[in-house]
Amino acid sequence: MNIGVGLPTSTSGISGQLLVDWAKRADAGPFSSLGVVDRVAYQNYEPFTALAAAAAVTQRVRLATMVVIAPLRNTAILAKQAASVHALSGGRFTLGVAVGARGEDYAVSGIDSRGRGRRFGEQLEAIRDIWEEGKIGPTPTTGGPQLLVGGSSGEALARMARYSDGYMHGGGPARAFAGAAAKAIAAWSDLGRPGRPKLWGMGYFALGDGNADAGAEYLRHYYAFTGPFAEKIAAGNLTSPGAITDFIRGYEDAGCDELVLFPTTSGVEQVDRLAEVIG
C-alpha cells in the first residue's frame, strides 16, 4: 500500500508559500501522493490551482483531487483543468470526483443540487472522450489522468465501475473502508469489468503536543454540515504515532492501494512528523 499526505488547503491560516513548502517537503519524503479536498463555500484553495502550484515544485509525487465536486463544474472546463494539471506534472495527476454532500456549495455556485447524480453520470461518460478526442487540450498522451470516483451509494458505485479506474473512499475507520471496498469490488465484477478497481482511502491526523485539540476543532468546523456526525469525525483524528500505525495496518489489511493522510493543523512540521511515523 502506498501512503500519501494531504496538502493543507482547507486548514486555517495557510499562506501560498506554506503550501509550496509543504509540497516540496512531501516530495522529498516517503510519500507517494499529495491530495487536496474541494469546497466552494469555505476558506480553502481551489483544488486544481493548488495542485498546479504543487506540480511546479515537485518531481515525483502523484497529485490527486480527493475529491472534486464534479457537478459544480462545466464538464469541458473540468476535463481541461484536469488535463492541464496532468500535463504540468508530467502525467502525475489523479482525478478523484464525486457529487459532494454539501448543499451550501451548490447554493453559492448557483447550481441546482437536484438531479446532480444523473448529471454526474453524464460527466463521467463524457470526460474520457474529451481527453481522447483531442479537441480540448492539452491532449494527454496515455488516455488521460487516472480517474477515480467517490461516494457510498449503489448509484455511485455503479458509475465508478462503469467509467473510472477505481474507488476513492471518504474516510473513517478501516472497518468502514473494508465494507465499502467489498461493495466497490462487487459492483466492478457485476458490471463485467475485467480485473479489480484501484482502492484509495483517506484519514486525518495531527501530531505533536497541543495539536490534537486544534485538529479536532478544524474537523468539527469543516464537517459542521453533517450535524452531530462531525463530532465522530473529529474523534477519529489520528493524534499519536501508534494510532497512525494501527490505522495504516487496518487499511492495508482491507486491501487499500493508496492511503492519503490529511493534516488537520497547518504547521509545515506536520509533514516531517508524519514522515517519521511512516518511515
Place this chain on the structure above:
Amino acid sequence: MRYAVIGGGPSGLYFALLAKKANPSDEVLVVERNPPDATFGWGVVFSEETLGALRDADYETYTEIGESFARWNAIDIYYHDTMVRSRGHVFTGISRKVLLNILQRRCQALGVRLEFEREVRDVGEFEGADLIVGADGINGLVRRTYGEFFKPQIATHPTKYVWFGSDLPLDAFTFIFRQNDDGLFQVHAYPFDARTCTFIVECPEAAWRNADLDSASEAESIAYCEALFQPELRGRGLMSNRSLWVNFLTLRQESWHHGNVVLLGDAAHTAHFSIGSGTKLAMEDSIALIDALRRHRELGAALNDYEMERQPIVERFQEAALESSSYFEHVSRYAHFDPRQFAFNLLTRSRRITYINLTQRDPELVRTVDSWFAANAAGSPDGAVRLSPPPMFTPLRIGDLTIPNRVVLAAGPGLEAAGRLGAGLVITEFVSVAEEGRITPETPVFDRARQDMLRSAVERVHQAGSRVALQLGHAGRRGSMRPRSQGVDRPLRQGGWRLMAASPAAYTPHSALPKEMTTRDIAHAVSVFAAAGRAAAGCWFDALELNFAHGYLVAGFISPLTNRRTDDYGGSLENRMRFPLEIVDAVRASWERPLLIRISASDWADNGTDLDESVAIAALLRTHGCDLIHAVMGQTVWESRPDYRRLFGVPASDRIRNAASIPTIATGNITTADDVNTILAAGRADLCVFDLPATGTTP
C-alpha cells in the same frame, strides 16, 4: 454530578446503580411512571457474552441474576406435525419482574433515589441535572422532546404480534408454525424460569383479520390462541399482561444525545423481537455509557464516545433483525420444505449463523441436513445416505444432465482456463447470436469458426470434469460499445454498428439511438436464436443459457421501463413476455438438453420489474420449458439504485425458487464455500455463481 434517569426499566436502573457505584457522592435519581412491582412483558433473554459484561460491570447483581436464570441450549421447531430439535445454542432467560426487583434493591442499597408513579410531563423538570438519561422506551418523552436533533426513522413491520405468558414448562427456545383456514400463525416461546415461559404469537395482518382478532377482546385472543396451539400447550393456558396485538416498530436515530441529554435502550433504538435482543442491548448501552463517562472529563466527548461505540453494534443487530423479521413475514413461502431444510433455513435466517457456525453448534443436525440434501438430490430414498459431502459438493441432476458440484463459474474469454478451476458448471462469456448483437467488437459471434473453436474447448472442459453452458444473447441497445477494459457502456466512436431494441431510446445519454424493432425484425431475431440453438447442439454443450437480463435485447422487451410498445409485444406482462417466450419455444423445438435463462430479477428502479413480477416471469418461462433461472440484478437502465451488499442477489434467487417453483442459480458476490453451503442447505438456490474477481471473469 447529578443524574436524572427517566424510566425505571432494566437499562435505566442498571445505569443508575452503575453511576452511583462509580461515584457514591453523585446524586442519582430514577423516575418511573409505574409502581415498583408493575411490569409488562414476561421474560428476557441474554447471551453468554452479555452475562460476561454484566459480571464485569457489577458482580453483586450478576450473582443474583445468575441464581434466578433459566439456562437452555436447544431450539425446537414444530412444523408440519414434526419437531426438529437443534442443540448447542446457549441461552439464558430471566423473568423481567425478578430482574427489575434485583436492580431496584441494588439501587436502593447504593443510595439511588427511586421515585415510582411519577409521570414526567416536561424534561424541563430536571433542569438542575448535569445529565438527563432517557430510558423511557420507544415512545418516551425524552426522545420525542429532542426528535429534531435525534432525527428518528421509524419503520412499521407488517405482521401483527402479541406477548403472552404461559405456565408451559419449556426446555428449549421454541418455534411453532400452525396453518389453519385463517392463515399461518407462528409462536416464538422461551422459558424464563422452571415453570413459566414467554409466548409470542405472530401472524400476517390478513390472517389476523380473518380470525377476527382485530375486534377480539384480550380474553377472546387468548381463547383463539389456546385452541390453535392446543397440542403444543399440552393442556396449559396462556396468560395475559396488557397483551395487545401490535405491529413491531424498528427505531433508528442518527444521534442518541443532545447537549446534556442521552438515550438508552429502546429510547435510542429497537430491533425486531425475533432475535431477542432488546434488554441485552439496553443493558449493554448502560455499561458503555458509564464507561465513556469515566473515560472522559468532558460530557460532550463522553456522550459522543458512547454513541460511537454502540451505534455500529446496534446497527449490526438491526440488520440481522431485519433479515429475521423478513423471514417470518414470508415464511409461508417455505411451507413445502422438508422439516430438516425448513429448520436449517430458520436457524440461518438472520445471516449471523452460517453453515459453519451451525456445524460448530450442532454437528448432528448439519449431518442430518447434508444427508437429506444428498439423498434428495440423487433421488435416493430418505435415509439412504448416512454420510455425505456438504451441499456444495452434492451433484445436481437436471433431466439427463448431472452437474458434479454446485459451483458455477462465469468464464471470461478463456473458457478452458475457467474449466480447469473445479466448478461443476462453467458458463461461457456472452456469445452473440449475430454480428449486430455484439456488445463490443471483442464479443464473440456464434458463427462457424467460433463453433469449431468452442467445440474443442468444450471437449477439454469435459475432460477436466466440468459441465459447460453456452450463453447466447443479443446486446440490443447495449451494443456497439468499447471493450470493457476501457469502461462499460462507452459507445464506440468509430466502427460502430446499427442498434435495435424494443423501443427507440438510447441506453446512455451519449450512446446511439436504437431502431424500434418491427414484427419482421422480431420474427427474424426468433429464427436467429433458434438457429444458434440448433448449432449449439453440435458443439457438445451440456446446457444452453439464454441471456434475457441486464438490459440487452430480450430484457428490453421484458421491463416496462424499456418497452414502450403499443402492439402485441408491449404493455401487459403477457405482451412483454411474448418475444422472450417465442424465442424459448423456437429454441426448445430443437434443443432438448437443459435450458437456463438469465433474468434481471429486479430493475432496481421505480416502476420497473421487481421481485414480485420476476416470480411471474420465471413461472411463465418454466411453463415454456426453462429448467433453471439464473437470477441477476439490475442493469436494465443506465441509472438505477443498485445495492451491492454481500450476497445481494440471493434474496431474488430465494424468492423465485420458492415462489415460482423452479430451480435457481444465485449470484451477488458469493465468495466463500460457507456462503455456498448455507444458501444451498437453506433452499435459497440450487447452484451458486462463485465470484472470483481477481481472475477477471466477464459475463
